[in-house]
Amino acid sequence: MTDFNRISTALLLAAGTGSRLRPLTRNAPKCLTEVGGRAILDRLVHALRAKGFNRLVVVLGHQGDQIREFLRYKAGDMRVDYVVNPDYRTTNNLYSLWLARQQIQEPFLLVESDLVFEARMLDDMLYPDRIAISRLRPWMNGTTVALGSGNRVAAFHPDCNNAATPRYKTVNLYSLSLKTWQTMEERLSNYVSDGRIGVYYEAVFADMVADGSLAFDAVFFDADRWYEIDTLADLDAAEKLFGSRRSITGRSLVATEPVPTLA
Numbered sequence: 001m002t003d004f005n006r007i008s009t010a011l012l013l014a015a016g017t018g019s020r021l022r023p024l025t026r027n028a029p030k031c032l033t034e035v036g037g038r039a040i041l042d043r044l045v046h047a048l049r050a051k052g053f054n055r056l057v058v059v060l061g062h063q064g065d066q067i068r069e070f071l072r073y074k075a076g077d078m079r080v081d082y083v084v085n086p087d088y089r090t091t092n093n094l095y096s097l098w099l100a101r102q103q104i105q106e107p108f109l110l111v112e113s114d115l116v117f118e119a120r121m122l123d124d125m126l127y128p129d130r131i132a133i134s135r136l137r138p139w140m141n142g143t144t145v146a147l148g149s150g151n152r153v154a155a156f157h158p159d160c161n162n163a164a165t166p167r168y169k170t171v172n173l174y175s176l177s178l179k180t181w182q183t184m185e186e187r188l189s190n191y192v193s194d195g196r197i198g199v200y201y202e203a204v205f206a207d208m209v210a211d212g213s214l215a216f217d218a219v220f221f222d223a224d225r226w227y228e229i230d231t232l233a234d235l236d237a238a239e240k241l242f243g244s245r246r247s248i249t250g251r252s253l254v255a256t257e258p259v260p261t262l263a
Contacts, residue, residue: 006126007107007175008054012044014113015061015088015096020231029063031113032070033235036243040116040229041067043242045074047119048109051126055079057103059096061088087197094204095197098188104181112172116238117226124219128177131216133168134223139237142228143170143202145218153216156206170202171221172228183213 018030025033031041048056056078060067064084071080081103085096097110107128125132131153133145141159144167148154157167176184187204191197208214227238 005128006052007109007128008052009104009106009108010048010053010056010111011097011100011104011108012056012058012111012113013093013096014041014067015059015064015085016093017062017089018114021229021235024232024235025062027063029067029113030229032063032066033229035116035229035235035238039070040114041070042074043116044111044113045071045076045078047117047122048111049076049078050119051122053078053109055081057081057083057100057108059083059085059100061085061096091197092199094188094191094199094201097201098185098192101185101188105178107175107177108181110174110176112228114229115172115226116229116242117171117221121221121225122173125173125175128175129180129214129216130175130219132171132173132219132221134171134221134226136167136169137223139234140169140228143200144168145170145216147218151218153209153218156202156209158202168218168220169223171226173221174205174216180208180214183208 014029014031016030018025021030021033032039035043056075058067058071058080060082061084068082083100083103085091085099087095109125124130131145144157144159145153146155146157146165146167184204187207188201191199191204205214209216224241227234227241229235229238
């Protein structure tokens, strides 16, 4: 029996320059950086296909032609549509998300293109209005959330600083219902009209949670089974989690702990 509430469209934001990963991203998009000999984008596409996604919308910018060429061979039977952010050097992901409004008119999974995680972790993200979060680890930075009753998000915060109430790191995976997306689209348009195109889309989520127009249910990701790759240090750490450990001669070493897979 078909589950009509299950999300089957994903929106991937892949326009940024990945400046903190240079020199690897000087002539290549961030999502084609390899972890354990496999491109981040390849891992993401594999996870989405494994969970039944049949449509992928990709916002392109830096070295976008390389992403098109990669997905030409790797997307399999998924339909792939593209949106181009011509101002990717001077805007942030809020603007990229806003540009996708013409392509997205259904519930969808919002995915950042620098994430590595196990495919099974998507199981609880396949239904609308959910947010993936994680317990904090020392390497984490960026947006956090506080939870209220029933593990619903009570507030967004722009950092990981210590607080009186427990905070959880956003994984940058969100499932959105069509109603939520329509409300968010209007808010995004207001930001763009006001010239606030250099901010993160979490600012809109924060506004909507604060005024009660959005209720996200939290999905907990194992803090040691996902990684957001922004820097060369992040890449090195992700290799230890998801790649083969190698000696300086290039020969594989026996891992001291089981290495997670993405299948």
